[in-house]
Amino acid sequence: MAGPHDHDNANHEVQPTEAPTAKIGLYFGTQTGKTEQVCGIIKQEFGDLVSDPIDVSEGDLEHFPNLEGLICGIPTWNTGAEELRSGTTWDDLLEKIGELDLKGKPVAIFGLGDSVGYGEDFVDAMEELHRFFEKAGAKMVGYVPLDGYTFVSSRCLIPHLNEITKPEDGEKFCGLAVDEDSQNELTDERVKNWCTQLKSEMGL
Numbered sequence: 001m002a003g004p005h006d007h008d009n010a011n012h013e014v015q016p017t018e019a020p021t022a023k024i025g026l027y028f029g030t031q032t033g034k035t036e037q038v039c040g041i042i043k044q045e046f047g048d049l050v051s052d053p054i055d056v057s058e059g060d061l062e063h064f065p066n067l068e069g070l071i072c073g074i075p076t077w078n079t080g081a082e083e084l085r086s087g088t089t090w091d092d093l094l095e096k097i098g099e100l101d102l103k104g105k106p107v108a109i110f111g112l113g114d115s116v117g118y119g120e121d122f123v124d125a126m127e128e129l130h131r132f133f134e135k136a137g138a139k140m141v142g143y144v145p146l147d148g149y150t151f152v153s154s155r156c157l158i159p160h161l162n163e164i165t166k167p168e169d170g171e172k173f174c175g176l177a178v179d180e181d182s183q184n185e186l187t188d189e190r191v192k193n194w195c196t197q198l199k200s201e202m203g204l
């Protein structure tokens, strides 16, 4: 029998998430919350220009083309893997990101890792996300020099992306590397400096 609330309940499909109203979308994947914490610093620095941090397992890729830019955080958990290195929801989304049309849109990536405990594969998942956004036509910004980092090798070093490369053979990370495990005293300054760089590179 039809009741007064039937109309509200008519559609039990998963509803699309609301589009962020800010210019820049701030998205993260995480296993233990450190990448989300770093988003908190970024949100503080940008204020209303960026969305509240959105867990990418709850966000909607369809909103990406409508944003003016994106800042995305990704940790590395699948040590030494050829692909799907993050171990978070980002791994399930890479192919779909590559199929989006993000032509010319500024996108910046930051990667969480451990330069001591996992120094041979430091922040490797950052390169994968970078690669698929680039495939979508995004204008990648936020590259960072290697000064102040000590690690054995990484796949995230320009100009040798997706190759296991020693720091002496690389010029920059393809995003911001953040090490909350072994260099957490540097996180605040690194992230704040990066935000200043992004404001300039994204024209904000």
Ligand SMILES: Cc1cc2nc3c(=O)[nH]c(=O)nc-3n(C[C@H](O)[C@H](O)[C@H](O)COP(=O)(O)O)c2cc1C
Pocket (backbone or CB within 6 Å): 029, 030, 031, 032, 033, 034, 035, 036, 075, 076, 077, 078, 079, 080, 112, 113, 114, 115, 118, 119, 121, 122, 123, 124, 180, 181
């Ligand atoms: C089992 C395991 C594997 C990890 N593998 C890597 C790795 O290959 N490269 C790296 O830089 N960090 C690695 N890490 C460090 C994590 O990326 C780091 O702790 C990160 O801050 C976690 O972020 P989250 O809390 O947002 O998940 C690993 C940590 C664990 C416990």
